[in-house]
Amino acid sequence: MVDRRLIENFDWWILLVFFAIILVGLVALYSALYQQIQASATNNLFIRQVAWLLMGLVCFVGFLMIDYQKLKHFSLWSYLAVVLLLLLVPVVGTEVNGAKRWLSLAGVRFQPSEFMKLIIVLHLANYFSSHEIKTYPRLKEFVVPVLLTAIPVLLILLEPDLGTALMVLIAAMTLIYFIGIRLKFVLILLIVTLPMIWPVWNYALKPYQKERILILLSPERDPLGAGYHIRQSKIAIGSGKLWGKGFLNGTQTKLRFLPEKHTDFIFSVLAEEWGFLGCGLLLSLFAALVYLAFRVARRSKDRFGALLVIGMTGLILWQMVINIGMVLGMMPVVGIPLPFVSYGGSSLLTLCIAIGLIENVSMRRYVFHSR
Amino acid sequence: MMRSKTSQPGQAQTGRSDPDSLSDKLSRQILLANWEPTDEGLFQRQYLLLVGVLILILIIYVLRLWQLQILNGARYRYLSENNRVRLEEIPAPRGIIFDRHGIPLVENRPAYHLMLVREDVPDLDGTLEQVAAICGNAPDELRKIVEDNKATRSFVPLRLMADIDRDCLARLEARRLRLPGVFIRVEPRREYKFNGSAAHVIGYLSEVSEEELKKDEYKQYAAGESVGKIGVERGLEPYLHGKSGGRQVEVDAVGRRIRLLSETLPIPGRNLWLTIDxxxxxxxxxxxxxxxxxxxxxxxxxxxxxxxxxxxxFDQERFVRGLKAKDWNEMSADPSHPLLxxxxxxxxxxxxxxxxxxxxxxxxxxxxxxxxxxxxxxxxxxxxxxxxxxxxxxxxxxxxxxxxxxxxxxxxxxxxxxxxxxxxxxxxxxxxxxxxxxxxxxxxxxxxxxxxxxxxxxxxxxxxxxxxxxxxxxxxxxxxxxxxxxxxxxxxxxxxxxxxxxxxxxxxxxxxxxxxxxxxxxxxxxxxxxxxxxxxxxxxxxxxxxxxxxxxxxxxxxxxxxxxxxxxxxxxxxxxxxxxxxxxxxxxxxxxxxxxxxxxxxxxxxxxxxxxxxxxxxxxxxxxxxxxxxxxxxxxxxxxxxxxxxxxxxxxxxxxxxxx
Known part of the structure; x- marks a missing residue:
């Protein structure tokens, strides 16, 4: 029997914005994969993304049903399970382009690291909401959360998958920021790490390692790799002008000039075909989603719920900020996809679950169980 | 959800803003006894700061989009329609091999390959026939190469002829403007100063095979690159190989270079001095x-x-010219095993x-x-x-x-x-x-x-x-x-x-x-x-x-x-x-x-x-x-x-x- 208040408190606006972003994403992806779709109408990445989306919607509904409070009981176990999967990746993982990130289960490849994004939020939210921990915790109370974060981040870095490792780290940092970190801890951290940069840079790093970091910071140094992506991306975006070239009319992205156009650089496909207005629309939709999600977090009546929503929102928000910043040539090129838009099954599934959990907290904000 | 008895109900109360009656308050406190207190007031500062940062980021992004799409839009539109930016590889010269007294045993010479970009060719068949006539090849041979590479995308240059001779090169250069999509690629190739001498010590080169590409040792290699097969060419491959560079060039509609945008020079392979006299x-x-x-x-x-x-x-030069399957079979079937x-x-x-x-x-x-x-x-x-x-x-x-x-x-x-x-x-x-x-x-x-x-x-x-x-x-x-x-x-x-x-x-x-x-x-x-x-x-x-x-x-x-x-x-x-x-x-x-x-x-x-x-x-x-x-x-x-x-x-x- 579904409680009437559950329906009442369901945030229809979030669902609407979520669907709108998904729709914009499918339009952009269709265009980016148009050549593939024409080559084979039944076997292409677009169809696969739609299949993942349907699975994502099932997960979305599934994660609405369970009371999020019950997730607390699973958080430690699911954390341990995903860490175990991450440990399995170097042993039995599938290697693609020199990185071992995937596990294969019944013919379906998935990245355990993607699910770590969710699990780290869930488990840290659980940890921080235990009553022993006040807001603005003491330094020693950060030891456990730092370890909980460091272990998966290191495992993912070793795959190597800088982008996902970064996202797990950022999600954890968002929660730490919200639970409250005293300015003096931040200062201590800076005082300890900043003076180390100079000796590490001058003595510990080999020239090629330095070069890699410099390329990350200024892609122009690597005209054949990242620099080429950025230049092509800028041409694609700029050539969209105000109105864009129109659906399926992009030339820059239709041709091969833009590598990774269906994954990390999908935003430039949108920008080329839908122009400044299309980009504005997508940015507004993301802003609306973040606003609505934060409203859910502020209305939630317990710390766990609030932190869960904040963490999930943070995942979407920071991926969006980093991806678009990279495509616009304002941030280092790191492999982080644009949420809901870039091609990628595990990522899409993860994000659908994230939205499901946000709605979940929203629905149960006034529901008090007497046990 | 267990809540310890020591926590104070009052703390929970501060978070609520709409209590009406005393009984309401009480009942809420009882209910909240199963919950942690809300942190709404405390999180307030965090929200404000974060939302402020986000708004700032969004404004910067919109301004950047404005700059790219509105202010510079016309220029980028021109670039996307009239010009193309291409990536060209500059192969690295392989290391030279000297004897103990500095006499070069193996050097590099330029080899000229005839390349074709199908996308830039208006009349593929006509072009193939012209090229064949200039160099005295059978047009069917060239057509077969194009046919075999049907699966590769049309902007990828195909090598129609490898290591063409000087006469053919000169004739081609003279007609190049009438042959859009055809260009010459220069690549360093091995030149053996004493062909056949120390052949087993030096070794020979050949294209990296598919099995080799799967090995860690050849992770950095692309299909079509040359690797050493025996001798020091094989044993010191990582030193001899070098690292290829490349350049970004702007090309026009028929694939002619207009402008060099940026360039990374190749790192030549290291030279070897052998102990051989x-x-x-x-x-x-x-x-x-x-x-x-x-x-x-x-x-x-x-x-x-x-x-x-x-x-x-064995004859090392044979490998440079590209070993045909027939030559290879002949060599490996030779009972005296010259490659051993x-x-x-x-x-x-x-x-x-x-x-x-x-x-x-x-x-x-x-x-x-x-x-x-x-x-x-x-x-x-x-x-x-x-x-x-x-x-x-x-x-x-x-x-x-x-x-x-x-x-x-x-x-x-x-x-x-x-x-x-x-x-x-x-x-x-x-x-x-x-x-x-x-x-x-x-x-x-x-x-x-x-x-x-x-x-x-x-x-x-x-x-x-x-x-x-x-x-x-x-x-x-x-x-x-x-x-x-x-x-x-x-x-x-x-x-x-x-x-x-x-x-x-x-x-x-x-x-x-x-x-x-x-x-x-x-x-x-x-x-x-x-x-x-x-x-x-x-x-x-x-x-x-x-x-x-x-x-x-x-x-x-x-x-x-x-x-x-x-x-x-x-x-x-x-x-x-x-x-x-x-x-x-x-x-x-x-x-x-x-x-x-x-x-x-x-x-x-x-x-x-x-x-x-x-x-x-x-x-x-x-x-x-x-x-x-x-x-x-x-x-x-x-x-x-x-x-x-x-x-x-x-x-x-x-x-x-x-x-x-």
């Missing part, structure tokens, strides 16, 4: 040219290989050249001493079988010196029985037999020195005592490469230092500081007393310089040579047939392999020469004269005393590159 190498090759076999010359004071020849050799480096990758029974090692083992183990005398009646009887000496009449009473000088088989049969298979194997192992020498050339054969344990494992049967008799004279299961024998004799000549042989002396990069001197590495000091080495050295000198020595005919007035002949059985000798008879009845392919391993000058050895001639018959008649010619050629090339040419060896191993 090109002059000596060619002399050694001509000395060996009438035979099938191998000659290795090395410096016993450093393990540097001065010359290494394997006959027959017989000095390193072919193992033969060492025959009597094994005897000095046996004798050193016997002396060190106390099985014999300088005054020992063993009798040789011409055969050794064991288990109802007669094991013959090469001299049917026998040597009579034989001491260790005479045993080597006259190469008495029966002496060593008896010594072998005293030592037993496993002690023999231990000493052979100390001299580097049965293990890879570690030279930079690959693949390398480890040879074989049997032990009783090996026999049990590999053959499933226990070691037979009679087999010990065979291995005592280097027959039976024993196998060694000409290089291994050279290294073992170098250790005898220098009094017990076993070197890791090497052909690379120096690796130099484009940066003046990027130079690595590769010294010899000592594998081990052989634990045999110096006086025993002296005894064996005297006996080896006797082989050439005493009147009863088996190689007395190669004696030279100018230099004292020391060495040992060897004859390796190819066909098992029937019990009751004499060797002389057998030699007469066997065919060429069944004749024995001839060995001669030597060093000179006997007093202060500067060069070790190991000669193997396949099916050459007797070591003394076939192999020894070749060794003599090599030593004579060496003295000619190093008139001021041979040792001076070599720099002091570097004993530590940390200067060696970790090849592979």
């Amino acid at each position: 090109a002059g000596l190498q060619r002399k050694v090759e001509s000395i060996l040219s009438d035979h099938i076999g191998a000659i290795v010359a090395l410096d016993p004071k450093s393990g540097s290989i001065l010359a290494m020849a394997s006959s027959p050799t 480096n017989r000095a390193v990758n072919a193992a033969y029974p060492p025959g009597s050249t094994y005897k000095p090692i046996m004798e050193l083992a016997g002396l060190q183990e106390g099985a014999i001493n300088a005054r020992s005398h063993l009798s040789c009646p011409g055969f050794f009887r064991f288990a109802d079988r007669n094991y013959r000496c090469w001299k049917e009449t026998g040597h009579g009473s034989v001491d260790p010196h005479r045993a080597i000088v006259e190469s008495c088989d029966v002496f060593f049969y008896q010594l072998g029985m005293k030592l037993g298979v496993d002690r023999i194997a231990r000493y052979a192992g100390l001299f580097g037999l049965g293990e890879k020498s570690g030279v930079e050339l690959r693949p390398e054969s480890p040879g074989l020195i049997p032990t009783s344990e090996w026999k049990k494992r590999a053959k499933g049967v226990a070691w037979q005592k009679g087999e010990t008799i065979s291995i005592s004279i280097g027959q039976g299961f024993d196998l060694a490469t000409p290089l291994q024998m050279a290294v073992a004799y170098a250790a005898i000549a220098n009094g017990g230092t076993l070197w890791q042989p090497h052909v690379v002396g120096r690796i130099e990069g484009s940066h003046p500081e990027d130079v690595t001197e590769v010294g010899g590495r000592v594998r081990r000091k052989i634990p045999v007393a110096p006086e025993y080495f002296k005894m064996v050295q005297a006996a080896l000198a006797g082989v050439v310089n005493e009147d009863r020595g088996t190689a007395k005919q190669i004696r030279m007035a100018s230099i004292r040579i020391a060495g040992k002949t060897g004859t390796a059985q190819v066909v098992r000798m029937p019990d009751n047939v004499s060797r002389k008879l057998l030699a007469r009845i066997t065919k060429d392919q069944e004749r024995d392999h001839a060995w001669f391993v030597s060093y000179a000058p006997a007093e202060d050895p500067a060069i070790v020469v190991s000669v193997l001639v396949e099916h050459g018959g007797h070591g003394s008649s076939t192999a020894a004269p070749l060794a003599r010619q090599v030593i004579a050629a060496y003295i000619e090339s190093e008139p001021n005393g041979p040792a001076q040419a070599e720099a002091a060896p570097v004993p530590a191993s940390n200067h060696r590159p970790s090849s592979g």
